[in-house]
Amino acid sequence: MxxxxxxxxxxxxxxxxxxxxxxxxxxxxxxxxxxxxxxxxxxxxxxxxxxxxxxxxxxxxxxxxxxxxxxxxxxxxxxxxxxxxxxxxxxxxxxxxxxILSQKPEILAANKNKFLNKDLPETFEIKGKHFTEATKVVLKDSKGNEIPVKSIDVKNSETMVVTIDKKNSPDGAVSLRLENPRNKVAERENYLLVAETEEELAALESKTSSSSVSSGPSSFDFGAVARSAVLPGWGQYYQQKSTFRTAIFPSLIIVAGGYAAAKGSSYLSATHELDAARQSNIVFNSAFLQSANPALFNLALYNYTQISPKYSHAVSEYNELGVAFGVLGFFYLINLVDAGFFPGSKQVNVEGTNTPVSVSPLLRNTRESPSTFASGNSYLSQQRMELGVEFTW
Known part of the structure; x- marks a missing residue:
């Protein structure tokens, strides 16, 4: 036991x-x-x-x-x-x-972002939103070289303290990139400005200020376009756009593709019927000429009268197939344009301000006022589509 x-x-x-x-x-x-x-x-x-x-x-x-x-x-x-x-x-x-809920991090402007090389602190705070222990920090100098990060101390979801290796002190404009799990990324160009002398620092500040708005929403997103070219909607998902904008393009392309496939099947069926009628016409004519049977002549004549409408039907199906492929190509092209030229919200710096500005493409349907009287107790509400850019502080 x-x-x-x-x-x-x-x-x-x-x-x-x-x-x-x-x-x-x-x-x-x-x-x-x-x-x-x-x-x-x-x-x-x-x-x-x-x-x-x-x-x-x-x-x-x-x-x-x-x-x-x-x-x-x-x-x-x-x-x-x-x-x-x-x-x-x-x-x-x-x-x-x-x-942990993985969200796209946000980066606020640094309280002080201009330093002489000798005065650059080894430890500095990064302010923003959605910081976690899994957040990765990447600092790069103006030449694209990564600046070694010794430690990251996340105080809370809006503050982290980063310690860098001053033995490899950066020079020029330093960019900041924060990465959360599931490909949630935020980037900030010119987050820090570092130079050897006051004159170099002033020149660097002037250069970065003059080009600070150049990275707005008009830049072409090649990565998103490549993804949407392979799989429509993938680029929009990569850019973290709304669920509607991510799902609408694959849905439209699937519907248009199904319609094109149906029209292709109808066109093939119409061409088969036309070919069959032509072959029958040859057979009946040959048989009549050999036998001189009046019944075969009537069959040949009737079959001949069917060739013209079958040809017209085949031409009509061909034209509809062309329209279906045109619609499919149009939706595919719009999918690429949306991914390339409308990459979603971006934060930019505006000269003379310390607060980042969110710039987003705007497409909305608005109602005209006043409404027009139609008949009875009904009114005709006039609509208009607006396309523009929205700035949010």
């Missing part, structure tokens, strides 16, 4: 040790995935997840991973091994994990 109890105790500790290697992975779009090592001869597993308020949810599975949707917050989980009777034989310890 003692030996049997000892064996069960050792087995339980072995199972517990294996379960301690369970780990979560995080993704906003896919939810939270929990995985663990398989236990031999197990009858399944039960996963318990406890939120910060102590509420526990349970889920059974026969696999070694589960996919669950959880709101951002702090959690703990443990894995229970089920025996062949469906009862828990052992639990792992509670393992903490966090679910």
């Amino acid at each position: 003692w030996n049997k109890s000892l064996v069960h105790s050792v087995k339980a500790w072995i199972l517990l040790g294996l379960l301690l290697f369970s780990f979560p992975s995080f993704a906003k779009e896919e939810g939270v995935k929990l995985e663990w090592r398989p236990i031999p001869d197990s009858g399944g597993y039960i996963v318990e997840i406890k939120d910060s308020r102590g509420k526990i949810t349970k889920e059974k599975t026969n696999g070694t991973q589960i996919q669950i949707e959880l709101p951002p917050g702090s959690y703990e989980h443990r894995i229970g091994v089920l025996n062949k009777y469906g009862r828990v034989s052992v639990y792992s310890t509670w393992i903490p994990f966090e679910v």
Whole structure:
């Protein structure tokens, strides 16, 4: 009895040790995935997840991973091994994990961004929004060389402290790039200006100020166009546009492609009918000439009268097929234009101000006022489409 109890105790500790290697992975779009090592001869597993308020949810599975949707917050989980009777034989310890909502970071202008090389601080604050422990900081000098970052201390979601290696002190205009998981990126050109002398610093400031608005929304986004060329809507998703603008282009192209395929099938069917009528006409004429049978003459004449309408029908189907391909090409081209020339909101610096300005393409439908009286108790509301650029401070 003692030996049997000892064996069960050792087995339980072995199972517990294996379960301690369970780990979560995080993704906003896919939810939270929990995985663990398989236990031999197990009858399944039960996963318990406890939120910060102590509420526990349970889920059974026969696999070694589960996919669950959880709101951002702090959690703990443990894995229970089920025996062949469906009862828990052992639990792992509670393992903490966090679910973090990955959002596109925002960068605010630095309180002071002009430094002489000798006065450049080793540690400085970055202000903005949506900072997390997973946020990556990339600093590059005017030549595109990356500036080594020694440490990143995230104080809260709006403040982080970055320490750089002053042995590789930058020179010129320094750009800042913040990267959150799931390809959420924000960039800021000329975030810091560094020069050896006051004269060089003033010249650098003048140069960057004169070109600060040149990176507005009119720049062509080659990366997004390449993505949308391969898969319509992919470029819009890469630019983090609205769900509507991301989904509308593949939807329109799928519908137009289906219509073009239907018209192509109709055109092929019409050409087959026309070819069949022409072949029948040749056969009937040949048979009549050989036999001089009046019945064959009537068949040949009737068949000949069918060739003209079948030809007209084939031409009509061909024209409709051309229109269908034109519509498909138009939607595909608009998809590329939207990805290339309307890359979504961008932040730019305006000379004379310290606050970044968000510049967004604007396309909206507005109602004219006053409305026009139509008939009875109804009014005709006049509409107009407006295309422009929206500036937000």
